[in-house]
Amino acid sequence: MQAVIIAGGEGTRLRPLTSTTPKPMLPIANKPMIGHVVELLASHGITDIIVTVAYLGNAIRNYLGDGSEFGVSVRYLQEETPLGTAGAVAHARHLLRGTFLVLSGDVLTDVNLSDAVQFHQHRNATATMVLTSVDAPTEFGIVAVDAQGRVEQLIEKPTWGEVFTDTVNTGIYVLEPEVLDTIPSDRAVDFSSEVFPRLLADDEALYGFVSEGYWADVGTFGGFFQTGRDILDGRTHTQLEGFSFQGGVMIGKDCDVHPTATIEGPALIGDYVYIGPGAEIHPYTIIGDNARIETGSVLSGAVLFDHVFVGEASRIRAAILGRGAEIRSRSVVNDGVIIADGVFVGREAVLAPDIKIYPAKKIEPLSTVTNSIVWEAGSPRTVFGPLGISGLANIDITPELACRIAMAYGSMLPPHSVVMGARDTSRSARAIKRAMLVGFNSVGMGVEDLEVSTLPVLRHLVAHSDSRAGVRVALDPDDPQGLLIHLVDEHGCDLTSGARRKVERALEREDFRRVSGSEVGDLRAYPRSFESWKAELNARLPMQRIRRLGAKVVIDFSFGSGNLSLPQLLGSLGMDVLAVNSYPSTIRSITHDAHSQLQTLSRLVVASSAQLGLLVDPGAERITVIDDEGVPLNDAELAALLTKLVIQSDGIKEVIAPVNMPNTLENLANDANIRFTWAGLDLNDISTRVRASDEPALGVGGHGLFLFSNLTSVPDSAVSLGYLLSGLEHVRQPLSRLRRAVKVPKVHVDEIAVSYAQMGYTMRELRARAEAEPHAELIAIDGIRVSDGDRFWLIAPDQLEPLLKVWVSDDDEAGALATLAKLHEEVRSIRDAAPHLA
Numbered sequence: 001m002q003a004v005i006i007a008g009g010e011g012t013r014l015r016p017l018t019s020t021t022p023k024p025m026l027p028i029a030n031k032p033m034i035g036h037v038v039e040l041l042a043s044h045g046i047t048d049i050i051v052t053v054a055y056l057g058n059a060i061r062n063y064l065g066d067g068s069e070f071g072v073s074v075r076y077l078q079e080e081t082p083l084g085t086a087g088a089v090a091h092a093r094h095l096l097r098g099t100f101l102v103l104s105g106d107v108l109t110d111v112n113l114s115d116a117v118q119f120h121q122h123r124n125a126t127a128t129m130v131l132t133s134v135d136a137p138t139e140f141g142i143v144a145v146d147a148q149g150r151v152e153q154l155i156e157k158p159t160w161g162e163v164f165t166d167t168v169n170t171g172i173y174v175l176e177p178e179v180l181d182t183i184p185s186d187r188a189v190d191f192s193s194e195v196f197p198r199l200l201a202d203d204e205a206l207y208g209f210v211s212e213g214y215w216a217d218v219g220t221f222g223g224f225f226q227t228g229r230d231i232l233d234g235r236t237h238t239q240l241e242g243f244s245f246q247g248g249v250m251i252g253k254d255c256d257v258h259p260t261a262t263i264e265g266p267a268l269i270g271d272y273v274y275i276g277p278g279a280e281i282h283p284y285t286i287i288g289d290n291a292r293i294e295t296g297s298v299l300s301g302a303v304l305f306d307h308v309f310v311g312e313a314s315r316i317r318a319a320i321l322g323r324g325a326e327i328r329s330r331s332v333v334n335d336g337v338i339i340a341d342g343v344f345v346g347r348e349a350v351l352a353p354d355i356k357i358y359p360a361k362k363i364e365p366l367s368t369v370t371n372s373i374v375w376e377a378g379s380p381r382t383v384f385g386p387l388g389i390s391g392l393a394n395i396d397i398t399p400e401l402a403c404r405i406a407m408a409y410g411s412m413l414p415p416h417s418v419v420m421g422a423r424d425t426s427r428s429a430r431a432i433k434r435a436m437l438v439g440f441n442s443v444g445m446g447v448e449d450l451e452v453s454t455l456p457v458l459r460h461l462v463a464h465s466d467s468r469a470g471v472r473v474a475l476d477p478d479d480p481q482g483l484l485i486h487l488v489d490e491h492g493c494d495l496t497s498g499a500r501r502k503v504e505r506a507l508e509r510e511d512f513r514r515v516s517g518s519e520v521g522d523l524r525a526y527p528r529s530f531e532s533w534k535a536e537l538n539a540r541l542p543m544q545r546i547r548r549l550g551a552k553v554v555i556d557f558s559f560g561s562g563n564l565s566l567p568q569l570l571g572s573l574g575m576d577v578l579a580v581n582s583y584p585s586t587i588r589s590i591t592h593d594a595h596s597q598l599q600t601l602s603r604l605v606v607a608s609s610a611q612l613g614l615l616v617d618p619g620a621e622r623i624t625v626i627d628d629e630g631v632p633l634n635d636a637e638l639a640a641l642l643t644k645l646v647i648q649s650d651g652i653k654e655v656i657a658p659v660n661m662p663n664t665l666e667n668l669a670n671d672a673n674i675r676f677t678w679a680g681l682d683l684n685d686i687s688t689r690v691r692a693s694d695e696p697a698l699g700v701g702g703h704g705l706f707l708f709s710n711l712t713s714v715p716d717s718a719v720s721l722g723y724l725l726s727g728l729e730h731v732r733q734p735l736s737r738l739r740r741a742v743k744v745p746k747v748h749v750d751e752i753a754v755s756y757a758q759m760g761y762t763m764r765e766l767r768a769r770a771e772a773e774p775h776a777e778l779i780a781i782d783g784i785r786v787s788d789g790d791r792f793w794l795i796a797p798d799q800l801e802p803l804l805k806v807w808v809s810d811d812d813e814a815g816a817l818a819t820l821a822k823l824h825e826e827v828r829s830i831r832d833a834a835p836h837l838a
Contacts, residue, residue, distance in 0.1 A: 001117065002096055003046050004089050006171075007034055007105030008054030008079045013219050016340035016358040016374075017322055022056040024105035025063060026218070027305055029231045029240060030252075030270045030288050032063060033218060034105040036238060038070050041101070044113040047072040050095055051105070052088040054079035060105070084188035085171070086195045093180045102173040102191075108227050110237040111172060111213040120174040123149065125207040127179050127199055130172035132215045141169040141192045145208040154197055167208070170215050213237075221338060224320065228303055229284050232266035240268060252289065261293075270306070292395070294329070302333075309395050311347065319351075326395065328365065346801065365801040366753040383507065384500045385800050386682065389485040390476050393428040397483045399435035402473075406439025408506035409469065409487055411513040412499070415444040417468040420461055420526065422453035424474035424561050424618060425584040428483055433473040436485070440471075441521040443513040448526040452584070454565050454620035456716035459492030460533045461526070463714075474561075475586070477617055491691065492714050494684040534568050540711050541722040542650065547574035549729035552610045553721075554626075556580040556601050559588040560618025562717060569718050573725070578608055602630035611728070612735050614721060621715040622704035625724070627735035636744045636809075639700045640664045641735070642720070644742060645727025646698055647672045653695035656686055658702055659785045660794050660807045664744045665700060667790075680782040681796060687713050745790065748816050750806045751798070752827045759797055762804070765830045766795060793819055795827070 011023025018026070024034035034051075041049060049072050053060050057078060067074030077092050089102055099120065101113060111130055120128040129151065131143055144153040144167070169192055182198070183189050199206045214236040216227045231238050232248065242250040248265030251257070255273045263269070263281040270289035275281065280298040288306035293299065297310050301318040304310075308321045311329035319333045322341040327333060329347045336354035339345070343357045346365030351357070356372040363369060383389055389405065391397045410419065419440045423429040437447045448467065450458060455472050462470040468490050476482035487495050487503070495503070506512070553575055557563040563582045570577050580601065581588070598615060605613035605626050613626035625633045625641075633641065639657070643665055646652045654675040657665045669676035675695065679686045683701050690699035691713040699707030705715040708723065728735065754762050763784065770778050770786045779785040783796025783805075794807040806823055810816035 001046050001099060001101065002048040002050065003041050003101040003103060004092055004096070005034065005037055005049060005051045005103050005105045006085055006088050007060055008052050008057070008082070008088055009106065010055045011106065011219075014221065014224070016338060016356050017320065020056075020341045020359045021323070022053075022059055023218075025056075025059050026106075026224070027288060028108050028218065028224075028227055029238060029268055029286060030306075031241075033108060034060060034064070035070075036108055037103055037105055038064065038067070038072060038074075039239075040110065040113065041103070042071050046101060046113065049074045050077060050092045051075070052077045052079060052091065054082065054088075082188050084190040086183050086189040086191045087185070087187070089175075089191075090180045090183040090185065090189070093177065096177055096180070099174060099176055102171075102175060104171045106219075107171065107215065107217055108231075108236070108238070109170065109172070109213060109215040111170065111211045111215060113172075116172070116209045116211065117174055119149065119209045120207065123207050124205060125174070126176050126205040127196065128174040128207045128209050129196065130170045130174075131167045131208045131210045132170050132213075133210075134168050143167055143169055143208050145210070149207045149209060151196075151200055151206045151208050154192075154200060167210060170211070171217070172215075174209075221320065221336070225301075225303065225318065228286050232268060232284060232286070242269065242271075276312070288323075305341075309392075322359070364755060366803055367755060383504050384495075387476075387484055388487065388494070390479070390482055392479070392481055393432070393483045397432055397485065399431060402432045402435040402485065403439035403442075404507055404510070404512075405485065405487075405503070406436040406471070407443050407512040408503050409471075410440045410443040410445045411506055411511065412502055413445060413468045415513070415515065415519070416446065416521070418446045418448055418466060420448050420450060420458060420465075420467045420470040422450040422455075422458045422470070422472040424472075424586075425452055426475050426586040429473040429475065432483060432485070433471070436471055436473065437523060441523060442515075443521075444515040444519045445521045447521060447523045449523060450526050450529045452561050452564065453529055454561050455486055456620055456714065456718065457529055457533045457565055458486075459488055459714040459716075460536060461492075461529060462488055462490065463492035464532060464536070472619075474619055477619065477622075493687045493691070494682075496684055496688070497682070530565050530568055533565065534572075537569055537711070537716075537718060537722070538572055541719065542726045543572065545649075545729045546722055546725045549725055550574055550576070551612070551725050551728070552576040552578075552608065553725075554578045554580065554601060554604045554608060554610045554613040555582075556597060556613070556615045557582045558597070558616060558618045559583065559585040560616070560620060562616045562618065562620030565620060566616065566718055569722075573722070575725075578604065578610065580604065598624065598626075598632055602626050602632065606630040612724075614717075616717045617704070620717045623706075623717045623720050624704055625735070627739055629736040631736065631739065633739060634744075634746070635703055636662050636664070636747050637739060637742070638704060639702070639706075640668065640742050640744045641738055642706060642724055642727070643698060643700060644668050644738070645731065646723050647674065649727045649730030650723060651696055652698045654693050654697040655700065656689045656693070656697060657700040658686060659779055659781050659783070660747070660796075661700060661702065662745055662747055662809045663787055663790050663792055664742070678779055678781060678785075682782070683715070685782075743811075745809045745811050746813070746816070747807055747809045748820055750808075750820055750824070752804045752806060752824060752831075753802065754797075754804050754827065754831050755802050758831050759802065759804075762827060762830045763795075763797065766827070769826070791815070791819075793823060795823065 007024040011018035025032045064074050240250045242252040251269040252271035257275045258277045260277045261275045261279040268286045272290045274292045276295040278296045279293045282300040284301040285299045287304045291308045293310045294312040296313040299316045302316040303320045305323040307324045309326045313330045315332045318335040319337040321339045325339050325343045327345045331349045333351045334353040337351045338356045340359040342360040345363040348366050349363050350368045352370040358374045361373050423433040458470045458472050470488040472486045476484040559581050601613045615624035655669045656677045658681050666676045686699040690697045690707045690709050697709040706720045777787045785794040791810045808816050808820045
């Protein structure tokens with residue numbers, strides 16, 4: 001026997017899920033609805049199947065193929081214009097032979113089709129409608145039959161006053177071919193509203209087979225949720241794939257469920273799913289294949305399609321998340337929310353109940369969404385962050401994106417020029433770097449591969465070779481699950497803001513250079529990469545003074561690749577070094593606790609009577625310093641101490657610092673009668689100013705980053721250590737005494753959520769109020785900086801998220817906290833009074 005599956009509807013009631021996916025392809029219990037229908041047919045020996053498709057029909061073709069995977073044969077008919085249910089079947093009349101079945105591709109049922117066919121044949125029926133009983137028949141066509149099953153009356157979608165039975169039409173029919181001969185071919189025709197009423201009026205053999213099996217028309221979101229729950233409760237004979245556990249939990253193959261995660265049944269977990277520590281999966285939750293649920297997240301009655309990502313400590317309650325949706329950390333998605341395919345929800349966002357987010361929309365972090373989003377894009381303003389291009393490995397930073405970034409950047413460079421590539425020791429960085437090297441090659445760029453190397457070494461080699469650019473991929477120091485892509489220019493410096501915008505535009509437009517096969521770039525290894533870097537530092541650092549000090553130092557390498565470069569230099573410095581965590585290890589660098597690491601280093605410094613301790617970040621650019629008494633220096637203290645030392649010992653004539661540093665640095669420069677320059681928060685701005693200075697200059701990058709004009713003007717932990725030791729030899733004082741002598745007020749850092757729509761107005765009003773303050777010095781480089789004596793505050797928009805960053809410093813701790821509270825109140829009052837909210 002043959003069957004026709006009608007699968008051409010648009011599923012408008014299930015928008016936005018059906019905006020990019022035909023309704024029959026929406027997954028019920030992790031399988032497309034049409035997949036359930038085909039399996040039902042196959043189980044009754046019906047293997048010759050014709051599928052009529054229209055809206056997004058290619059998705060159905062790709063899924064079913066020729067049907068061999070399901071043990072059936074599938075052929076397709078395309079509706080060029082809507083033909084209705086009967087018209088679509090009549091379109092297939094040339095393929096049909098004898099009695100055949102008609103089913104919708106967007107229902108979930110376990111009706112006994114064999115019994116229905118047998119009923120039809122025993123009654124010598126022309127057409128048999130499969131019927132079932134429902135609680136709310138007004139949404140369907142009700143059908144009355146006599147004792148033999150012959151149809152007596154039909155009413156399509158009756159009012160409650162017209163309801164005379166709870167028996168309704170399921171849209172499953174057994175038909176004889178002659179039924180199709182009466183169907184016009186020049187317009188849309190439906191079975192329920194035209195064909196069957198005419199058969200009834202002509203007294204044809206129209207029968208109704210009342211089935212006791214399960215049937216659900218998944219036409220609404222309520223029906224979508226209920227059908228999934230019915231399957232989990234065992235109310236259907238639908239076969240679930242996976243391993244059955246106590247409490248009605250089904251888990252697919254190769255899942256990674258942390259021992260501290262909890263799953264309460266009934267629940268269905270697809271294949272290759274990751275569920276992190278402390279995550280909670282509550283009853284009636286369905287999770288699709290390749291989903292990832294991070295630490296501490298809670299899912300209650302939610303339905304997640306394939307490839308969904310849920311960040312840590314998020315809450316998802318009775319919502320549907322479309323394919324590839326991303327919910328970032330600490331977000332809340334409330335009951336009835338429908339999130340379509342490819343939607344991005346930023347961290348700490350709150351989605352009010354029953355709203356709908358259409359495909360590929362981006363919800364700003366920290367936002368509260370109370371209305372459905374159909375047209376607004378809400379996309380991030382930039383690809384680049386403060387340190388480079390960052391994101392979760394293989395979720396944000398994918399090989400596809402990495403290749404396209406390389407193609408975008410490479411297309412801006414001269415053809416056949418050379419790019420250097422490097423990475424850290426992690427496998428994810430290796431994969432992404434390889435994708436980027438392929439991207440560069442594909443736009444005609446040659447690549448010299450340094451393999452595992454530090455960022456300072458890459459910067460040095462690019463600046464001292466004929467390379468036009470460099471790229472390094474490494475684990476993100478601020479997120480152990482993230483990756484950071486550093487793009488550098490021909491000087492070894494981070495890209496300027498203008499160059500970044502060009503890369504972003506090329507990436508958005510896919511404006512990539514295309515070269516012939518013979519022009520594809522080459523890839524070659526770059527041997528002995530550390531030797532040139534070491535020779536440069538030996539030539540430029542004050543080596544004799546450092547050797548005279550004969551320092552005893554404890555260095556923690558943080559399991560990074562700095563242990564491949566720094567030891568080559570340390571042997572030249574005449575130092576007694578105790579090395580800690582001095583081997584590269586991706587797992588250890590991801591899982592180690594930074595606070596405990598610092599405490600251990602402090603104890604080692606004191607126990608070994610070392611002059612200082614040095615914590616080197618895995619990328620070998622940043623340093624954290626611990627004095628001889630085991631006290632860690634905070635960011636501002638280290639910046640002030642190193643500034644004072646190099647002014648006294650190494651002939652520095654200009655100090656350049658970002659506007660979020662305390663006034664102590666400016667005071668030190670003024671006391672020494674040397675130039676001081678405020679710079680922006682972007683490291684590239686500091687680097688550019690250092691490189692352009694006509695005097696020996698020091699750039700203070702913050703966060704343990706320092707730049708020296710005589711050494712390529714880029715940060716390097718080895719250079720920072722060298723100048724620190726040189727300064728200590730000059731003053732011949734313990735670091736602890738210098739720390740106590742230089743009074744550096746604490747800098748308080750906070751943030752205030754402000755939407756992008758409110759950002760410009762808020763900053764304009766803040767500046768106007770700041771300019772009206774008496775005796776205050778205002779600097780507007782990045783944000784607004786107001787200083788008065790040794791006090792200052794700074795407010796600047798964040799580069800990646802809709803919020804304002806706030807820095808406050810005051811000798812008086814209580815005064816600093818009072819200023820911080822006042823700024824919070826002032827920003828909120830301005831934000832809430834923004835004109836567009838009126």
